[in-house]
Amino acid sequence: MAAARCWRLVLRGPGLSLHTAAGAAVTAPEVTGPDVAAAPVARYPPLVASLTADSKAARQRRVERWQATVHAAKSVDEKLRILTKMQFMKYVVYPQTFALNADRWYQSFTKTVFLSGLPPPPPPAKPDTEPAPALDVAALRAAACDCLLQEHFFLRRKKRVPLYLEREAIASPFLDQLVASLTGLLSARNPALAAAALDCKRPVHFYWLRGEEIIPRGHRKGRVDALRYQINDKPHNQIRISKQLPEFVPLDYSVPVEVPVMNCKPDKLPLFKRQYENTIFIGTKTADPHCYGHTQFHLLPDKLKRERLLKQNCANQIEVVFRANAIASLFAWTGAQAMYQGFWSEADVTRPFVSQGVITDGKYFSFFCYQLNTLALTAQADQNNPRKNICWGTQNA
Amino acid sequence: MALASGSARLALARPGRLGLGSCGAPRRGAYEWGVRSTRKPEPPPPDRVYEIPGLEPITYAGKMHFMPGLARPVFPPWDPGWTPPKFRRLPPLHEHPLYKDQACYVFHQRCRLLEGVKQALWLTKTKLIEGLPEKVLSLADDPRNHIENQDECVLNVIFHARLWHSTEDIPKRETYCPVIVDSLIQLCKSRSQASFSGQTDLCPNNTLSTTWNRGSTLIQVHGSSGAQLNAKDPLPPIASREEVEATKNHVLETFYPISPTVGLQECNVYDVNDDTGFREGYPYPYPHTLYLLESANLRPHRFQPDQLRAKMILFAFGNALAQARLLYGNDTKVLEQPVVVQSVGTDGRVFQFLVLQLNTTDLASDEGVKNLVWLDSDQLLYAHFWCLPVVRRKAVVEPVGPTGFQPETFRKFLALYLHGAV
Numbered sequence: 001m002a003a004a005r006c007w008r009l010v011l012r013g014p015g016l017s018l019h020t021a022a023g024a025a026v027t028a029p030e031v032t033g034p035d036v037a038a039a040p041v042a043r044y045p046p047l048v049a050s051l052t053a054d055s056k057a058a059r060q061r062r063v064e065r066w067q068a069t070v071h072a073a074k075s076v077d078e079k080l081r082i083l084t085k086m087q088f089m090k091y092v093v094y095p096q097t098f099a100l101n102a103d104r105w106y107q108s109f110t111k112t113v114f115l116s117g118l119p120p121p122p123p124p125a126k127p128d129t130e131p132a133p134a135l136d137v138a139a140l141r142a143a144a145c146d147c148l149l150q151e152h153f154f155l156r157r158k159k160r161v162p163l164y165l166e167r168e169a170i171a172s173p174f175l176d177q178l179v180a181s182l183t184g185l186l187s188a189r190n191p192a193l194a195a196a197a198l199d200c201k202r203p204v205h206f207y208w209l210r211g212e213e214i215i216p217r218g219h220r221k222g223r224v225d226a227l228r229y230q231i232n233d234k235p236h237n238q239i240r241i242s243k244q245l246p247e248f249v250p251l252d253y254s255v256p257v258e259v260p261v262m263n264c265k266p267d268k269l270p271l272f273k274r275q276y277e278n279t280i281f282i283g284t285k286t287a288d289p290h291c292y293g294h295t296q297f298h299l300l301p302d303k304l305k306r307e308r309l310l311k312q313n314c315a316n317q318i319e320v321v322f323r324a325n326a327i328a329s330l331f332a333w334t335g336a337q338a339m340y341q342g343f344w345s346e347a348d349v350t351r352p353f354v355s356q357g358v359i360t361d362g363k364y365f366s367f368f369c370y371q372l373n374t375l376a377l378t379a380q381a382d383q384n385n386p387r388k389n390i391c392w393g394t395q396n397a
Numbered sequence: 398m399a400l401a402s403g404s405a406r407l408a409l410a411r412p413g414r415l416g417l418g419s420c421g422a423p424r425r426g427a428y429e430w431g432v433r434s435t436r437k438p439e440p441p442p443p444d445r446v447y448e449i450p451g452l453e454p455i456t457y458a459g460k461m462h463f464m465p466g467l468a469r470p471v472f473p474p475w476d477p478g479w480t481p482p483k484f485r486r487l488p489p490l491h492e493h494p495l496y497k498d499q500a501c502y503v504f505h506q507r508c509r510l511l512e513g514v515k516q517a518l519w520l521t522k523t524k525l526i527e528g529l530p531e532k533v534l535s536l537a538d539d540p541r542n543h544i545e546n547q548d549e550c551v552l553n554v555i556f557h558a559r560l561w562h563s564t565e566d567i568p569k570r571e572t573y574c575p576v577i578v579d580s581l582i583q584l585c586k587s588r589s590q591a592s593f594s595g596q597t598d599l600c601p602n603n604t605l606s607t608t609w610n611r612g613s614t615l616i617q618v619h620g621s622s623g624a625q626l627n628a629k630d631p632l633p634p635i636a637s638r639e640e641v642e643a644t645k646n647h648v649l650e651t652f653y654p655i656s657p658t659v660g661l662q663e664c665n666v667y668d669v670n671d672d673t674g675f676r677e678g679y680p681y682p683y684p685h686t687l688y689l690l691e692s693a694n695l696r697p698h699r700f701q702p703d704q705l706r707a708k709m710i711l712f713a714f715g716n717a718l719a720q721a722r723l724l725y726g727n728d729t730k731v732l733e734q735p736v737v738v739q740s741v742g743t744d745g746r747v748f749q750f751l752v753l754q755l756n757t758t759d760l761a762s763d764e765g766v767k768n769l770v771w772l773d774s775d776q777l778l779y780a781h782f783w784c785l786p787v788v789r790r791k792a793v794v795e796p797v798g799p800t801g802f803q804p805e806t807f808r809k810f811l812a813l814y815l816h817g818a819v
Binding site for chain 1: 553556557560561562563564576579580583586587600602603604672674675676678679680681
């Protein structure tokens with residue numbers, strides 16, 4: 001007791017801040033007196049960096065405090081709000097772009113590996129489940145032919161459509177009709193499709209951070225800043241389901257192919273920076289039960305049509321256009337789906353998110369599958385992250 | 398006045414001085430001769446040499462550049478041979494190839510009939526029956542035709558259309574009205590358990606054109622009505638022959654002194670040929686249901702329910718008449734196989750259902766067999782939708798969601814969709 005009294009007198013001098021801590025330290029040994037084998041109790045509060053100093057440690061502490069608020073957020077809406085409420089200059093990524101070799105750039109932005117061909121087929125169904133009804137390919141073909149003929153031939157339009165509007169005026173309703181009729185015909189075989197929601201030209205938004213740069217000019221010149229990206233996409237049609245699609249490959253599947261690394265700043269692509277609202281949206285709000293994606297359908301605009309690329313001597317860019325669109329759109333969609341489930345760069349996904357995409361220009365179709373294995377793309381989270389996102393795709397036919 | 402500086406003061410005192418009229422607009426003359434800053438400079442007057450008769454002036458036209466001492470050449474005015482579309486004037490109406498002396502009263506999709514349903518009934522020689530026919534209502538109540546979890550699915554559709562499908566807090570009617578109709582049709586198509594034999598195909602924008610004589614006036618329905626569902630097989634007739642014969646005694650309601658063509662657009666340039674909107678050989682030739690949407694954001698831009706019902710009657714009638722003429726020829730007669738067309742009109746919340754049976758194409762006289770229409774008006778799907786919760790004194794009084802949900806309306810919608818296939 002005498003020793004404790006001395007200690008209290010000694011420590012009262014420096015300031016009141018240590019008073020309560022000292023009091024706690026004094027009472028603590030009295031409480032844990034009986035079990036001396038317990039872990040050694042801290043006799044002073046944890047030494048942490050300052051919160052307001054102009055130092056790297058203080059900045060780190062502030063960042064960790066912000067990340068703790070995101071972890072502690074009770075609802076997904078609140079989490080998304082905290083992640084997207086601060087607006088800074090960010091690169092606007094357009095999935096349908098005329099930039100050369102855009103697919104390699106987009107792979108580096110999204111840490112995606114591109115494999116040609118389709119993913120490995122799932123293991124065969126167990127024999128005790130009843131066999132699925134045979135696929136009526138003739139009926140599907142007839143339905144597709146009907147849609148084509150309806151738009152191109154049978155429908156009498158009021159005005160002759162001019163050449164530059166032909167694609168939107170004819171291919172767009174054709175794609176709508178095709179998706180609706182095929183969904184209806186295949187819903188007998190696939191009960192998930194029967195309960196699916198079909199969206200027509202609904203926006204899809206995604207916002208993420210990847211990589212770092214040194215700020216070149218301004219009052220923050222010389223400091224390290226993260227690179228921010230935003231995709232604002234409008235797929236022509238998309239199918240959303242309430243149960244997640246099964247994964248193609250396991251979450252930690254290591255692909256031998258490397259993610260392309262670009263040595264220049266994204267401005268070289270060309271990619272431009274703008275500051276506006278950061279949104280994360282899959283096509284519906286978080287309250288919708290159909291929050292997992294199935295397939296997206298995209299129609300390429302007139303600006304990227306085949307004949308135009310051939311005239312510009314960019315014949316090898318035809319495939320690139322399809323691939324870049326698929327990688328960007330599907331990454332945005334799967335990433336937004338994962339964020340709707342509460343995952344983010346510090347809380348990486350625990351199960352892979354899978355979606356499919358079909359990209360067409362009215363005549364040629366390409367099919368893509370995307371598996372999102374990781375959302376941790378920021379510099380801090382990506383240090384020890386071996387996972388990569390995978391995109392499978394076909395040539396267009 | 399101390400606030401205005403020198404030239405501004407003059408402008409205020411004498412408004413005509415700066416070329417502006419009394420209310421700040423250019424003077425009337427400015428529109429006719431052009432604003433001074435944009436007028437082309439006048440060409441220089443021709444040389445005096447040209448006034449001497451009999452002399453041929455020597456000009457520098459051959460030298461291709463100015464030469465002092467030689468006369469300025471005068472060229473004939475140049476005719477480009479074509480006019481850009483911006484400056485093309487339409488020929489006067491009398492010279493149009495389709496000009497006819499008899500005026501035709503055209504009904505298009507923005508025509509509001511003054512007398513509403515009464516006028517539409519007179520124009521199409523139709524008898525009105527309130528409520529949907531029993532055949533369709535029995536389809537609605539039959540539990541075999543119901544979708545599993547029907548109410549839950551419809552509520553999800555309403556939530557999606559009114560709240561979830563856009564990033565805004567409160568989506569506007571222009572977006573939510575087509576979304577709700579598309580979702581309801583997709584729900585009917587994909588989940589109805591009844592197996593379809595006659596496939597249907599949805600067509601968003603096709604143009605329709607039919608003309609008929611009503612007394613001495615020529616009436617035409619022209620334009621696109623919105624989404625249309627077509628079927629491989631025609632809808633079976635609903636009213637029996639006795640009921641059809643019984644309509645002979647029905648007298649059409651007139652509304653003297655209002656002319657029956659009020660609200661229709663009178664025009665002299667029109668084409669009399671019928672057009673269903675599709676070419677021959679289309680695999681789904683029979684019109685099944687029309688979906689009319691009133692999706693303008695502002696209330697004055699939307700049709701009143703009465704006007705919407707009149708529009709539904711006229712477009713359904715136009716489709717039926719075009720189909721009848723295609724099947725049975727252009728002669729006016731009483732049809733042995735009546736043609737049936739359905740229609741659904743909505744503004745996203747209130748639904749109007751209509752089934753029209755065309756019994757006769759003899760529309761010139763007021764006597765004889767009449768056509769029949771069953772009309773179910775003002776069916777609410779839900780009374781109101783709260784996009785944000787209503788909070789009074791820190792307690793939630795109304796949660797987010799629809800109030801006054803009526804599942805009966807969707808059952809009728811599904812019955813109209815399945816009619817003819819089941």
